[in-house]
Structures are given as C-alpha cells and as structure tokens.
Amino acid sequence: MKKEIAKILITGPFNSGKSTLIEFVSDEQHTSNDVETTDELAQFKALTTVSLDFGVLHVDDTLDVHLFGTPGQARFNFMWQTLSKGALGTVFLIDSSNQRAIDEAKQMYQFYRETSTMPIIIAATKQDLSSAQSLASIATTLGVAEESILSCNPCLKDDSKKVIIALLELIIKEESVSEAFF
Numbered sequence: 001m002k003k004e005i006a007k008i009l010i011t012g013p014f015n016s017g018k019s020t021l022i023e024f025v026s027d028e029q030h031t032s033n034d035v036e037t038t039d040e041l042a043q044f045k046a047l048t049t050v051s052l053d054f055g056v057l058h059v060d061d062t063l064d065v066h067l068f069g070t071p072g073q074a075r076f077n078f079m080w081q082t083l084s085k086g087a088l089g090t091v092f093l094i095d096s097s098n099q100r101a102i103d104e105a106k107q108m109y110q111f112y113r114e115t116s117t118m119p120i121i122i123a124a125t126k127q128d129l130s131s132a133q134s135l136a137s138i139a140t141t142l143g144v145a146e147e148s149i150l151s152c153n154p155c156l157k158d159d160s161k162k163v164i165i166a167l168l169e170l171i172i173k174e175e176s177v178s179e180a181f182f
Ligand SMILES: Nc1nc2c(ncn2[C@@H]2O[C@H](COP(=O)(O)OP(=O)(O)O)[C@@H](O)[C@H]2O)c(=O)[nH]1
Pocket: 012, 013, 014, 015, 016, 017, 018, 019, 020, 021, 072, 125, 126, 127, 128, 129, 152, 153, 154, 155
C-alpha cells in the first residue's frame, strides 16, 4: 500500500522547543547536512546554513508525517513562505516560562495568522517549570480560546504525538468544512 505523506511545520520563537520536539517525536532523523539527498528537500539547500530541523514520524501503516522546523528568529520570517509550500498545517510552540517569550510569540502568531490560512495548533511548552504561565493566561495574551492551546513537553514523545494528532484532526475538520462550502 502506498503511504500518504503529510507535511507539517513546527514553528515558534527561538527556544520554544522546536528542535527538541522534532528530535524526540521523529522515528527518522535528518539533519540539515543531508537535505540535498531528496528532491523535495533540495529547494532548501540554500537555507541550510541557518540549520534546518527535519524528521519523519510514522503515524501508522498508511501515513508518515514529515516535520519541518522553522528557524525562530524574526529575521527569518520570509522563510515561512518557502517552507510552508505544500504544508498542511502548523504546530506553533510557545515557551510558557517567561512573559517576554510569550509576548514575542504573540507577535509571531499574529504574523502567521495574517499571512496564512493554514490550520494551526498552539502548544505551550515548559509547563513543568515553576515560572510557567497558565494556559489561560497565555490564551488571553494571544487572544485565543483557552481550549485551543495544548500543553506539551517536547522531551516526551507521547506529548508531541498528541499535539501532532490534534493538528491532523484539525486539518481533516477544516478540509471537510471547506468541502461543504465549495
Ligand atoms: N523543562 C523543559 N524544558 C524544555 C521544554 N521544552 C523545551 N525545553 C528546553 O528548552 C531549550 C530550547 O529548546 P529547543 O528545542 O532548542 O528550542 P528551539 O529554539 O525552538 O529549537 C532546550 O534546552 C530544551 O531542552 C519543556 O517543556 N520543559
């Protein structure tokens, strides 16, 4: 049986846990050094100096999820356009452990919301740290419903898998909504 491939992005500001999530959740690891080995990744060759995280999660016999990490710094925002080609959705990570990081995440989240209609799941990392802000407080800062933010420790494979499955479910839900309209 031919496997389906779902490309998704793992984004969020610097230090929010993107590399950690891709490292721990992936069944296959790829570093930016081997991006030129496949056609699909060849287009990113010029971008590898900023270090690209990429991994593959085998969800089941019928589906592989390809995870692409985006560089966190604001000056690389333009890369979102390139990386997002063909992507079905985005996991947006937020470091919950300090307000400055959350404020930065808010700006980045607004940027993605304005430039893309892609389904986005928000996942709050570092909830285990004593300085962590609550999901409710993060939701207020971002201006989203509390239920739309999941807690995620990217060092735990099951936590990250839960977030990716939630994103896949959201993608399917939004696809069926748009099919109902068109
Ligand atoms: N305690 C704790 N540490 C975390 C969590 N998520 C990420 N980290 C740590 O935060 C640091 C930054 O993570 P990294 O994946 O490099 O962030 P990136 O810049 O978004 O790629 C690393 O030292 C991680 O181990 C979490 O949920 N809990």
